[in-house]
Amino acid sequence: xxxxxxxxxxxxxxxxxxxxxxxxxxLGRALVEGGLSVLEITMRTxxxxxxxxxxTGEIEGAVVGAGTVLTPSMRQAAADVGARFVVSxxxxxxxxxxxxxxxxxxxxxxxxxxxxxxxxFECFKLFPANVVGGPGALKAYASPFPQAKFCPTGGVxxxxxxxxxxxxxxxxxxxxxxxxxxxxxxxxxxxITALAREAAALAPxxxxxxxx
Numbered sequence: 001x002x003x004x005x006x007x008x009x010x011x012x013x014x015x016x017x018x019x020x021x022x023x024x025x026x027l028g029r030a031l032v033e034g035g036l037s038v039l040e041i042t043m044r045t046x047x048x049x050x051x052x053x054x055x056t057g058e059i060e061g062a063v064v065g066a067g068t069v070l071t072p073s074m075r076q077a078a079a080d081v082g083a084r085f086v087v088s089x090x091x092x093x094x095x096x097x098x099x100x101x102x103x104x105x106x107x108x109x110x111x112x113x114x115x116x117x118x119x120x121f122e123c124f125k126l127f128p129a130n131v132v133g134g135p136g137a138l139k140a141y142a143s144p145f146p147q148a149k150f151c152p153t154g155g156v157x158x159x160x161x162x163x164x165x166x167x168x169x170x171x172x173x174x175x176x177x178x179x180x181x182x183x184x185x186x187x188x189x190x191x192i193t194a195l196a197r198e199a200a201a202l203a204p205x206x207x208x209x210x211x212x
């Protein structure tokens with residue numbers, strides 16, 4: 001799968017920090033049941049790699065990726081445990097769009113965006129979106145960089161996601177609100193499925209061919 005194919009599967013990509021591997025599969029199934037099939041497991045806990053492996057192997061219909069990937073070796077390690085894509089908070093020097101698995105790099109400035117485009121990327125994570133200009137920044141990027149598409153993450157919530165999704169250069173958003181920590185720790189999968197259904201219905205997916 002190309003990264004753009006992944007980003008257009010659902011309007012919201014859950015960004016998940018999983019502390020207990022026993023939560024991984026039921027959490028993923030709850031999100032997929034609610035209509036969110038692309039799951040980003042951040043590499044911020046000791047069990048993240050095992051969670052990716054289990055979710056990839058046990059959840060039908062899920063496209064599981066790794067987040068907070070900072071180096072080429074982390075990208076390869078994520079691919080080795082079954083990640084279908086990886087996400088980085090910034091540009092990883094020397095890395096290309098395809099590689100062992102598709103990479104969604106983060107950018108925060110026009111200079112970084114230009115460097116990413118020069119490296120062959122067309123899809124980017126705007127991060128941290130709420131700090132670097134939010135929807136206004138994305139509107140400003142649309143004219144000089146019509147080929148660039150975005151998944152804004154950082155400060156995106158149920159309250160403002162629709163504003164981002166209305167922009168023609170936004171393919172989806174990333175957010176953690178669909179899997180609240182208290183619900184995960186309590187095993188309240190019904191609540192998480194309900195939040196996922198609300199997120200999946202936030203806005204129609206922009207077509208992959210849309211121009212900015």
